Amino acid sequence: MRNKNKRHRKPGLSPGELTGFDHTNESEDADIYLIQFNDTEIKECKVSSVEEMVVPSSDDRKVYWYNIDGVNNPNQLAAIEKKYNLHPLLMEDIASAEQRPKLDDYDTSLFLTVKMIRIDAATATIYSEQVSFVVFKNLILSFQEKNKEGDVFNPNRERLRQNKGKMRRMGVDYLLYSLLDTIVDHYFEIMEYVGDKLEVIEQEMLTNPEPEKLKELYKFRRELIYLRKSVWPLREVIVKLERDECSMITDEVKPFLRDVYDHTIQVIETVESTRDILSGIVDVYLSSVSNRMNSVMKVLTVISTIFMPLAFITGLYGMNFDNMPELHNQNGYYVVIAVCVGIAVGMLVYFQRKKWL
Amino acid sequence: MRNKNKRHRKPGLSPGELTGFDHTNESEDADIYLIQFNDTEIKECKVSSVEEMVVPSSDDRKVYWYNIDGVNNPNQLAAIEKKYNLHPLLMEDIASAEQRPKLDDYDTSLFLTVKMIRIDAATATIYSEQVSFVVFKNLILSFQEKNKEGDVFNPNRERLRQNKGKMRRMGVDYLLYSLLDTIVDHYFEIMEYVGDKLEVIEQEMLTNPEPEKLKELYKFRRELIYLRKSVWPLREVIVKLERDECSMITDEVKPFLRDVYDHTIQVIETVESTRDILSGIVDVYLSSVSNRMNSVMKVLTVISTIFMPLAFITGLYGMNFDNMPELHNQNGYYVVIAVCVGIAVGMLVYFQRKKWL
Amino acid sequence: MRNKNKRHRKPGLSPGELTGFDHTNESEDADIYLIQFNDTEIKECKVSSVEEMVVPSSDDRKVYWYNIDGVNNPNQLAAIEKKYNLHPLLMEDIASAEQRPKLDDYDTSLFLTVKMIRIDAATATIYSEQVSFVVFKNLILSFQEKNKEGDVFNPNRERLRQNKGKMRRMGVDYLLYSLLDTIVDHYFEIMEYVGDKLEVIEQEMLTNPEPEKLKELYKFRRELIYLRKSVWPLREVIVKLERDECSMITDEVKPFLRDVYDHTIQVIETVESTRDILSGIVDVYLSSVSNRMNSVMKVLTVISTIFMPLAFITGLYGMNFDNMPELHNQNGYYVVIAVCVGIAVGMLVYFQRKKWL
Amino acid sequence: MRNKNKRHRKPGLSPGELTGFDHTNESEDADIYLIQFNDTEIKECKVSSVEEMVVPSSDDRKVYWYNIDGVNNPNQLAAIEKKYNLHPLLMEDIASAEQRPKLDDYDTSLFLTVKMIRIDAATATIYSEQVSFVVFKNLILSFQEKNKEGDVFNPNRERLRQNKGKMRRMGVDYLLYSLLDTIVDHYFEIMEYVGDKLEVIEQEMLTNPEPEKLKELYKFRRELIYLRKSVWPLREVIVKLERDECSMITDEVKPFLRDVYDHTIQVIETVESTRDILSGIVDVYLSSVSNRMNSVMKVLTVISTIFMPLAFITGLYGMNFDNMPELHNQNGYYVVIAVCVGIAVGMLVYFQRKKWL
Amino acid sequence: MRNKNKRHRKPGLSPGELTGFDHTNESEDADIYLIQFNDTEIKECKVSSVEEMVVPSSDDRKVYWYNIDGVNNPNQLAAIEKKYNLHPLLMEDIASAEQRPKLDDYDTSLFLTVKMIRIDAATATIYSEQVSFVVFKNLILSFQEKNKEGDVFNPNRERLRQNKGKMRRMGVDYLLYSLLDTIVDHYFEIMEYVGDKLEVIEQEMLTNPEPEKLKELYKFRRELIYLRKSVWPLREVIVKLERDECSMITDEVKPFLRDVYDHTIQVIETVESTRDILSGIVDVYLSSVSNRMNSVMKVLTVISTIFMPLAFITGLYGMNFDNMPELHNQNGYYVVIAVCVGIAVGMLVYFQRKKWL
Numbered sequence A, B, C, D, E: 001m002r003n004k005n006k007r008h009r010k011p012g013l014s015p016g017e018l019t020g021f022d023h024t025n026e027s028e029d030a031d032i033y034l035i036q037f038n039d040t041e042i043k044e045c046k047v048s049s050v051e052e053m054v055v056p057s058s059d060d061r062k063v064y065w066y067n068i069d070g071v072n073n074p075n076q077l078a079a080i081e082k083k084y085n086l087h088p089l090l091m092e093d094i095a096s097a098e099q100r101p102k103l104d105d106y107d108t109s110l111f112l113t114v115k116m117i118r119i120d121a122a123t124a125t126i127y128s129e130q131v132s133f134v135v136f137k138n139l140i141l142s143f144q145e146k147n148k149e150g151d152v153f154n155p156n157r158e159r160l161r162q163n164k165g166k167m168r169r170m171g172v173d174y175l176l177y178s179l180l181d182t183i184v185d186h187y188f189e190i191m192e193y194v195g196d197k198l199e200v201i202e203q204e205m206l207t208n209p210e211p212e213k214l215k216e217l218y219k220f221r222r223e224l225i226y227l228r229k230s231v232w233p234l235r236e237v238i239v240k241l242e243r244d245e246c247s248m249i250t251d252e253v254k255p256f257l258r259d260v261y262d263h264t265i266q267v268i269e270t271v272e273s274t275r276d277i278l279s280g281i282v283d284v285y286l287s288s289v290s291n292r293m294n295s296v297m298k299v300l301t302v303i304s305t306i307f308m309p310l311a312f313i314t315g316l317y318g319m320n321f322d323n324m325p326e327l328h329n330q331n332g333y334y335v336v337i338a339v340c341v342g343i344a345v346g347m348l349v350y351f352q353r354k355k356w357l
Helices: A075-084 A088-095 A155-164 A172-207 A211-242 A254-316 A332-354 B072-082 B089-097 B154-160 B172-207 B211-242 B256-315 B332-353 C074-083 C088-095 C154-164 C172-207 C211-242 C254-316 C332-355 D074-083 D088-095 D152-161 D172-207 D211-242 D252-316 D332-353 E073-082 E088-097 E153-161 E172-207 E213-241 E254-316 E332-355
Strands: A032-038 A042-047 A065-068 A102-106 A111-121 A127-135 A140-146 B031-037 B041-046 B063-069 B101-107 B111-118 B125-135 B138-142 C029-037 C042-047 C064-070 C102-106 C111-119 C125-135 C139-144 D031-037 D042-047 D063-069 D103-104 D109-120 D125-135 D139-144 E031-037 E042-047 E063-069 E102-106 E110-122 E124-134 E138-146
Touching: A032 A155, A032 E138, A042 A155, A042 C154, A065 A172, A075 A088, A075 D332, A088 A111, A088 A127, A102 A211, A102 E254, A111 A172, A111 A211, A127 A172, A127 A211, A127 C254, A127 D109, A140 A172, A155 A172, A172 A211, A172 A254, A211 A254, A211 E254, A254 B089, A254 B101, A254 B211, A254 B256, A254 B332, A332 C029, A332 E254, B031 B154, B031 C042, B031 D063, B041 B154, B063 D125, B072 B089, B089 B111, B089 B125, B101 B211, B111 B172, B111 B211, B125 B172, B125 B211, B125 E213, B138 B172, B172 B256, B211 B256, B256 B332, B256 C088, B256 C102, B256 C211, B256 C254, B256 C332, C029 C154, C042 C154, C042 D332, C074 C088, C088 C111, C088 C125, C111 C172, C111 C211, C125 C172, C139 C172, C154 C172, C172 C211, C172 C254, C172 D074, C211 C254, C211 D031, C254 D103, C254 D211, C254 D252, C254 D332, D031 D152, D031 E254, D042 D152, D063 D172, D074 D088, D088 D109, D088 D125, D103 D211, D109 D172, D109 D211, D125 D172, D125 D211, D139 D172, D152 D172, D172 D211, D211 D252, D252 D332, D252 E102, D252 E213, D252 E254, D252 E332, E042 E153, E063 E172, E073 E088, E073 E138, E088 E110, E088 E124, E102 E213, E110 E172, E110 E213, E124 E172, E124 E213, E138 E172, E153 E172, E172 E213, E172 E254, E213 E254, E254 E332
Parallel strands: A065 A140, B063 B138, C064 C139, D063 D139, E063 E138
Antiparallel strands: A032 A042, A032 A065, A102 A111, A111 A127, A127 A140, B031 B041, B031 B063, B101 B111, B111 B125, B125 B138, C029 C042, C029 C064, C102 C111, C111 C125, C125 C139, D031 D042, D031 D063, D103 D109, D109 D125, D125 D139, E031 E042, E031 E063, E102 E110, E110 E124, E124 E138
16 A cells, blocks of 8 residues: 655755656666557657657647656656656656655746556555656647556557547647546545445455454555545646636536546545444444454353352252251252253343343 | 445546446437426426426526436436436436535536435434436526435426426526525434434433444444435535525525525434534443442442451461360350351341441 | 424425425414604504505505415415515415425525424423514515514514514614524523533433433434534524625624624524533443443352352362261361352452452 | 622613613722823923813823723723713723723724733632723823732833833824733733643643643633633734724834734734643543553453452362262362462462563 | 742842742853864863953954853853843843743844753653853853753864865854754754654553553653743744844745754654644543453453352242242242343343443
8 A cells, every 4th residue: 555665855956856766666767659640640669768758849739748757766857858858857757656745837948746556466455656757838748657567548649549539639638638538547446445445344344244344444444544545635736627727628528527527536535425324333343342252241141140049049959057947858959950941941031121131 | 324336436537437437238329308387387297307307498497307317327417418418427426326426517507416314214313315406597406315205306307397386486596506406404303313312322222231232323323424424525516506606596595505405414413413412422431331340340340348357366266276276165156156147147237237238 | 302294395386386285284374564664654564364464665664574384385485476476486485394495696686595403392302493584675575484482582572562673674684683683582591401411411421311302412413413403504594694695784793793693603602512422421321321231240250269269168068978087077167168258258359459349 | 700890781771871780899089190201301290180281282292191990980981982082882881891902993093902810829710801992193092900919011101200211202193003912911820830731730630630630721712712702802902903994093003003012913813722732731630540440450350350260160169969979088178278369379470471460 | 840940039130130030059050162263273171160261353354163061150140241232132032931932133133042952861851951142253151051961063163174065164153053053953852852752652552551551641741741831932033043034044044044944843743743633642542441341341241140049049948938949840940040140141142232241
């Protein structure tokens, strides 16, 4: 549930200083992949180094999309920063894996960081990956963490190639929307995951409450807290994009962004109502623990209440007094047994009436 | 409590792509029913296919109301989308059964999705159906899920036919209000359902608290969470409609919408205060469990406290020491019995004073 | 704590259709009482039917106040609606006993619905009555439920008659304020009721906690929830009146409305802090239940711990082995008794040290 | 913790009617004390009756400060109301001891009511006193409840006399600030009181949790609720003063008011975080109660588990069957004792391993 | 967790009166250190007294940064106040160690107080230090508490000397940002501290829940409350700085402040979600306590239920009746033993089935 990288900035460093990340494979270069397209043509190529990257002139009508896969090499990031004249803090945010989703609007460019939530197939737990976008008039730089599960944007590329939908006809803002939508579509998997897990936990806790299962519930609750923390600021980001705050987003794209916004709201509401339901399950669980204790106590009390008087009676006639007339009575023994049976039956009837049995 | 259909969009699909819903009876066509009316005349007909649907010219003074019953056939929906030149995302929202209630204002048209809450007569549980509206200047398209319980808008049709109220004299906005009002009127059934169920649960939990009943309470709480999740966004939708945000809604209709708004607020308040009351019931229940445990423990303690000393005394005189003078005392046995009775009575008085009995 | 009437609107009815209320005495006519006054003169009369009611011309400088006592007769209400050309929804709201307090501003008229909270002297519980006002330029219609406890507005009438205060000199807005103030003044009774009840419950729960009393606390909490639900929207109503939203309210009257507003805020704060205090009482109560359980368990444990070893010793010398030298010792019996006393005293000292006694 | 006076307005009274307060010493006149000053001179005198009070002309450059000590005499208050032409509701608010802190701006005058929180030295509990201010262009009327602990404004008087600080050079707004600051400075005592009490309760509850101490904690929590209720509206009052809403407050005084505002915020935050901490203490306390129960139960279980099998063995050989060969074994008795010791030791080792001892 | 100094203002003192702090080493002078720099040159010197401090003329293009280390000497502070013509309340805030973080904008100067959170290496607890800034057009005064852990701004000085980053090229606003950033960078240590501590507590509470550990959790929760109280108002301070409210902050510096803002938000979110997780841990812990109680009770009940009937049987045949035929049966004893074993085994099987063993 944790990100793999931690930011260890020494207090007092210059903003934007990128040295000192304790990434495990720091030297690893990112894979850079360019797609440039307009309505009629599309070109794709792998870019081997930052030097080869192009800064399109502002009157170029093509859309350039550089996808940078891997954010572990500070030198490379610094080179990109210099080439595109990015704000120094921006690269710091891209490289920091614990950055909160946010949107910064630098007049000529737009900077977005969002969290992509995925489910680790092996452990069936959720984890998040950071995806950052820098958007210029006709250029998008997208930054992802290197990931063995494959590039998340492959479907978008496919649609560009096949000229499906309106992606090729429209500008960077629609491309940005389309990439964000791909990320947010993963949230539906999450909502299904949350729904399924809730159902399992509910089923288990209501029918067969066990202390171990409360720990599972606790872990699920923790995942929900993590999920909310990741999705909540994304909502703000998209609100800002959609409202009239960003000159770069055209009116035509705004209904699409509103759709993405709806999806984030839905995730947040699902998380909130799931948490609400979980706290109800905990109530039921704790009460069932109390009830089981109650029933254990009842067994003990019934047993004690029946046998303690009987033990007294047998003890009584086990005394060794010289003068105990009953002992010499021919039927004494049978009377005692009868009395014992009577007491036992009487007690049982009494407890039956009290609904303890 | 769940919707029957789930949206399974593959991440990365074009927005508005409608293939791939796993509806069970996907091929099933919707029933399309047209009512066109103005102050003086009304015409009704069943429309057999999308091709027959009419796009009224903008200076047509009649109101056209197409009711589309069934949202499972993506081809049909796509045809409607094309005919009325709707936004691609709109059809996706109509077909997705888990869409959050929302209002989108596309200058020349208005799109609304709301949840209709109904009570399943068989299982006495609540469930929701999605109803969507696309509103043009003189045209309303209403989309419903196909439903065996009959079309919810029949009373509205009846009023149109009988020219009762002002429906015929007024425009699409009043028709929209009237349809929304029909939906929200169902909420009064829900409030009665909630009120009755609360009364039953309260009665049961306060007089005869049982662990099984806590589970019922839990299920009720879950229904309330579901209810709130359905109604809460509806409130926003109607606020947006009523405030000066939608050019299509005339001032004359706004007081009516405010009335609908009041009803949604009332549902929300009922849900909130019911939840509040339920948490009080849980407190009372848990304390009654503790109290019963307490009384069980008291019985056990009283019994033990009385009979343990007695058992000691009888044990004492059951010992086989040679030299135990009391054993040879003529009245020893009777003295022991008297002492035992004395101890028992003393204990009982003591516990009576301590209010344990 | 419930209202006596329920609204059973069939879904799909025209708005404002007033048939179908299941009022028990539906045919019962309302008592209509007119007071018309200006600075110099005052006239009062009972109005026998709606037909006799007057619609004052807009340049009439007198203030007309019709008080309609009873809202059960839909025909009468419909007649009033027609006479004063009221909005159809308005009568529906007046007749519905579960209407939420609200303010609707129809340019030439103002519509208010508020809840009057009263204490039922017999059962010492609170209940609410709905009072509605329609305010025109020189006319107020006030609607109340028929009530055996007498008309709540009698003191206002008395002041009008005696020309006490400035009521006669000022317009409808001051009369409206004065009527609202009368209603809100009842809230001070409620606050006293709440304060007194809290004190009783606190006293009982802290000194002598009993499960039955928790149920009382629960009922009190429920009353508070009901109270808040009634008063909270009233606050909004008065805010709207006082802020510059209603042209009908003159600046001179606004400080008075602010006073009424303060009183509603005070009720709300009292309710909130009382609820807060109650939840603290529940904590103390639950902990006292646990503590009593603890002390019961301690008694049981002390008794068992003392007598079980003793029982073992007596049992030991009650065995029938041939070769048990102690049995033949002259002082064996006395030694055993001494040992038993020693064990008992030792245990008691031990538990005393452990603070169990 | 309660105020000493209660407002018993009969519903329906004219606003501002001052008869009917059930003050115990209603006839008691207030002490009126005048200080009039400007930069160069200061005059002080005790005013024996309202008739002697002066209404300064609006071009008088002196500042007049009338301090009215005691608000129990309605006639006197009515006289003041008449003399200074105050709003009728204002006097009602001054006399009502349960008035919520508030600010009313009547163009030519400003009305403030605040709560002064003090600690009763005798009982070490907090209580509140109401202080009201009416501020005109060059006149302040301050109203206090009569108080044996001495007049709270003495330090302010002293500073005026000694011409310390800038009080003499500045106008009524600075004087008002200075009086408010005196009141809010008392809040630091309260914060210290709260901090100290929290420390004591924390110490007691964590080291030696007792049910009686939970009641203390409950009382403390109640005081905090009372405190918050008194301070929270004060915050609003000062915000209104400081923001550009009151023409009477000059820009030069606003930074000082912001300082007072900061102090109220600090009290509120202290109250909130203290409540938060207290709820953590309750958790720890309740868990410690459970743990003690647990340890009591363990003692009982250990004792029972050891001695019940032993009692069975001794019972076995106390039976009187003719044919019990072990009884005649020379070492039978010793074997039984050895077995008993073995069982006891075994059990103890077992419980030791289970960490029950 | 407490600040070391307390403010003991006597109520009624003049605002800004600085006498009377109960600082332990009040006479101790602050260390004043000046750095003055522009793009091309930098001068540093230790200033021995306030008299030597310079008030730069408003057209001086250098930036002057006076760092005042120690706020315990009121005379010195008063001298600074006089020299720079500061608002009297300002010095009071600087000297008061319990001042809430705040920003005051006095047109020509800006006043900031923030909390620096640090971890005490020795006790591994967090504590806060107050840092205040007064910012003029080309002058910053920074005030810190004297601290053995070394001056926190050393890295900033180093960067100025080495002309690293853009600090030397830019004005006071960037210097202010850089100092704030240094403070906020310490928050990452705090977040790591919080994350690590949460992990330890979670580990301990879930695997081996002990009452002592709940106290640790409680102390951690208290630290979080303290942390939130320190960081929350800082957020407001930076929002005010970054929004267009302060003329002194140039647009170029605002993105940097937004970065600082993001960090404060991240701390707040971490605190909130940690608290959320902790409350889940408490639930798990309390349930595990109940479960252990349950298992103790089960052992007791199993033991009692097995041995009480056996004790009855042995007691029965220990009675001394003359006529007890079984006693004379040759196999009686063996039958009894067989019955006892049977009962014991039967009970064990029964409890096994009930899953109590």
